[in-house]
Amino acid sequence: MTSSDPAAPVVLHQVSVAIGGRPILRDVDLAVHSGEVVTLLGPNGSGKSTLVRAVTGLLPHSRGTVRLFGTPIEDFRDWPRLGFVPQRSSAAGGVPATVREVVASGRVGRRRLLRPSRAADRRAVQSALEVVGLADRAAFGVSQLSGGQQQRVLIARALAGEPDLLVLDEPTAGVDLPNQQALADALGRLKGRGATILLVAHEIGPMMPLIDRTVVMRDGRVAYDGPPLTQEVASHTHHPHDHTHEGPGGHDHAPHVASPLDFERRAR
Numbered sequence: 001m002t003s004s005d006p007a008a009p010v011v012l013h014q015v016s017v018a019i020g021g022r023p024i025l026r027d028v029d030l031a032v033h034s035g036e037v038v039t040l041l042g043p044n045g046s047g048k049s050t051l052v053r054a055v056t057g058l059l060p061h062s063r064g065t066v067r068l069f070g071t072p073i074e075d076f077r078d079w080p081r082l083g084f085v086p087q088r089s090s091a092a093g094g095v096p097a098t099v100r101e102v103v104a105s106g107r108v109g110r111r112r113l114l115r116p117s118r119a120a121d122r123r124a125v126q127s128a129l130e131v132v133g134l135a136d137r138a139a140f141g142v143s144q145l146s147g148g149q150q151q152r153v154l155i156a157r158a159l160a161g162e163p164d165l166l167v168l169d170e171p172t173a174g175v176d177l178p179n180q181q182a183l184a185d186a187l188g189r190l191k192g193r194g195a196t197i198l199l200v201a202h203e204i205g206p207m208m209p210l211i212d213r214t215v216v217m218r219d220g221r222v223a224y225d226g227p228p229l230t231q232e233v234a235s236h237t238h239h240p241h242d243h244t245h246e247g248p249g250g251h252d253h254a255p256h257v258a259s260p261l262d263f264e265r266r267a268r
């Protein structure tokens, strides 16, 4: 979906990414509008992480344009407006820092930009810890926590920066249901404050009520962009190069993005 709002938090126009000469993302059009919660689904290797890395400027795109809040990513400097929770990695466990220190590191960019008082920093860190349910673990070493708790520390770090746009890459992978519910509550509060959220997920579970739109990736392309789908239903969206969707005469080479109507037709 392209955007009529030039200042939308995220606008990708015909974005392609190649890694080592291999095309990973192809001609991706995607807009995430202010205040929306968009979930990105798709099979393993379909390009979801690559897409969010292109959106967060971690990976250069080879074609097309990526804009954040209306600014081409090459010129974007307002990084405190963006929070990013990367895919869970074992790295967090090796960090010799307390939970509070890691969460406070999420304030660094904002502090330079706005110079708020240290009291404001403390309040933001405390609030983020409470949102993810780790206030009573603030003085613990991160390595003392379980994997699911470490993931919540990273989420709290992103929340502490009070981002306008929060991008999360599979925050619920390997997380039990109560922790998924805690995360859904946290994201609900952030949404209530007007934040925009782009969420890569395998399990939607308790997040479903928050979701405004689903985008399904397949083979580096957008295969569906429309009303919210569960993971199970999304797995039935068709391949964008499915021949049944070629135009008359088979000369339509434009990638086909399934509309909700297409999808309903296929689900019958």
Ligand SMILES: Nc1ncnc2c1ncn2[C@@H]1O[C@H](COP(=O)(O)OP(=O)(O)OP(=O)(O)O)[C@@H](O)[C@H]1O
Residues within 6 Å of the ligand: 019, 020, 024, 042, 043, 044, 045, 046, 047, 048, 049, 050, 051
């Ligand atoms: N650094 C890299 N070097 C080489 N290939 C890569 C690299 N990163 C990703 N890829 C390839 O790009 C494709 C898309 O990967 P990506 O991680 O974006 O998919 P994904 O949809 O996020 O998958 P998953 O659900 O498993 O995280 C895969 O085939 C992957 O092997």
